[in-house]
Amino acid sequence: MIRVSGKCVGKGIAIGRLYLYEKENAVLNKRLVEDEKSELDRFEEARKEAARELSELYEKARKEIGGEEALIFEIHSMMLQDESFLDSIRDAIFQGHVNAEYAVHQAGESFAEAFASMEDEYMKARSADVLDIASRLVRILTGFGGGSLDSAEPVILLAEDLSPSETVQMDKNKLLAIVTRKGSANSHTAILARSMNIPALVQTEVELKPEYHGKRAVVDAGEGTLLIEPAEELLEAAVKKKMEADRYRSGLEELKGKENITSDGRSVDIFANIGSASDARLALREDAGGIGLFRSEFLYLGRGEPPSEEEQYEIYKEVFSCMAGKKVVIRTLDIGADKQVDYLGLKTEENPAMGFRAIRLCLSDPELLRTQLRAIYRAAVYGNAAVMFPMIISEVEIRQVKKLAGEVRESLLREGRAVGEVEIGIMIETPAAALISDILAGEVDFFSIGTNDLTQYTLAIDRQNEALEPFYDPHHEAVLRLIRMTVENAHRAGIWAGICGELAADTSLTEAFLDMEVDELSVSVSSVLEVRRAVRAIGQKGEAG
Structure with missing residues (x-):
């Protein structure tokens, strides 16, 4: 028996046979070229094809996994437009006189190395994303590269590493678990594995020996272990543990159709957070x-x-229509911070x-919001609709958006x-909004408390900064007091208050x-x-x- 440890990604136990995943290496030769313009044209055509593929992957991930997880491929698309990355490739072609695929490979290696050397764990994990983009371009330029999962039965995948693209394109029904030698718990591949509910281990010391292919193995993503050809008693223990986990999940399934009520009669609504229409169907399946x-x-x-x-x-x-009369709260456009789009021309901010x-x-581009509100008011005919505005910090802002909403409604009626x-609410995401929630409550129909931002602003901790993780305490008394204050002020004004972070x-x-009498908890579908x-x-x- 061989025991290997690794970093846990997600939860669960998998028992099955190992599948050694090997990629076909792209044929990559360095060639000196005389017609640099032709090489650049080849690269630009490959970039267009890569953008098309990423758009398809985005849609596939959005439909099968969820909108938030699909963001990975939006980030990859943005990398394809990164001027520093593109200039590095163009310079290699024109000044180094090398072929396009070699220029892409060199740029990818250089940028990946730069990310890997950073102290911030999140930024380190972006190294894999750069390599994924470069590999995609090289594959398109050469016509070679990549790998595939060819198995008649579900398997435990064993690999050096997996790119986000490879992870999404695999048949989930054939994956019992993923074990890689490289990768990180913060990588986009790890995020996808968690979203797909696939047990996974990264940064293991397992050797990728051909003889391991087909061997029986156990992956315990809770313990962080891979057992290859485990002893009989360990295999029996793993089977028992998996059965217990399966029973727990079955117990959850039995809760479908039951009320969200405590033994002393208190109740709370449990709603779902979604990012797409397909997510709404999953929410119904989970009885949100x-x-x-x-x-x-x-x-x-x-x-x-x-x-x-x-x-x-x-x-x-x-x-x-899908939710059939159940309340649907749409958050208006929340772009900025960690979510960017090029076409809005937003400036880089410190x-x-x-x-x-x-x-x-x-509010600075009212037509953007006006278009969205027109669509919401028209679609509201088909359901129980509510809209909430993010990052509100003052009465003035609420009155501005309410005025715009009123104008949109009247305009549609005139047409x-x-x-x-449509119920109108706001998100409470800053200490400022929480502290004047008694004033804001008189202007709206409901509050939804965004605890992710509320926590980071209250504690002055950037939640994207992995180095600050030891200091990040979402249970901090200051955060809980602001939540309690917000709920109490909402109820005094006769409106409801939920939490969606x-x-x-x-x-x-x-x-x-x-105990705080929160009216609604909105959580991930799972x-x-x-x-x-x-x-x-x-x-x-x-x-x-």
Whole structure:
């Protein structure tokens, strides 16, 4: 038996046979060229083809996994337009007189090395993304490269590393688990593996020996171990542990159709966060009570121009119709900070998290918001609609967006179009908004507390900075006090208050949120039943049922 340790990615246990994943190496030769213009033209054609492939991957990931995870391929598309990366390739062709594929390979290696040498763990993980982009371009230019999963049965994939593209393109039904020698827990491949609910280990010391192919193995993503040809007693223990995990999941499935109610009669709505129409169908499958956060910004990503009113209308209509009368809360465009689009021409900022983003952008470009609101009011005819505005910090901003919403509604009625009723709310994401929530509550129908941003702004900690992770405490008393204050002020004004940030799914806080009388918890689709279980277990000695 061979035991190998690695970094855990996701949860779960997999038992099956190993599949040694080997990539076909691209034929890469350095050639001196005389016609540099022709080589540059070859590169530009490859770049166009890569952009087309990434657009298809974005759509595939958005439909199968979710809008937020699909962002990975939007980031890859942005890398294809990075001037520093492009200049490095062009300079190699024109000044080094080398062929396009070699120029791309060299630029990819150089930029990947630069990212890998950074101290920030998140930025280190971007090294793999640069290599993925470069490999894609080289493959297109040479016609070689890549690998495939060719197995009749589900397997535990064993590889040196996997790119995000390779991970998404694999048949999920054939993957029991993923084990790689390289990679990181912050890599986009790891993020995709978690989203696909595939147990995975990265940074293992396993040797990629051909004789391992087909061997029986156990991956325990909780313990961080890979066992190759485990002893019988260890295999039996793994089978037992997996059965227990499967029973737990079955227990969650039995909660479908049951109420989110504690033993002493307190209840809370449990909604889902989504990023696409396909996510709404998954939310229904997991028995979510509604949609508490539709991240509409994903409609604006991975494209060259903003979505039209008609395009947005059709998508919102599909979601409203799918949810069949259950409440759907659409967050208006929240672009900026870690989500960028080139066509809006946003300037580079030293501190984008506190910069020109969300409602600040929309109030500076009212037509952008007007188009979105027209689509929402028209689609609202088909469902139970609500809209909320992100990053609101003042009464003035609320009155501005309400005025614009009123103008949109009246304009549609004058045109003879049908419009639906739409609740208007705001996100409480800053200490400023929480501290004046008593004033803001008089202007809106509801609050939704975005705990991700509220935590980072309250603690003055950039949540994208991995080096600050030891100091990041989402359970900090200051954050909890601001949540409690916001909920109390909402109820005094007769409006409801929910939580849509990551804390909503933190079951160690579920009872505290019920004590605060939070009306709604909006969580990732995969967490809906976990939170229901936590609610039903409150006040009980045994497990919820």
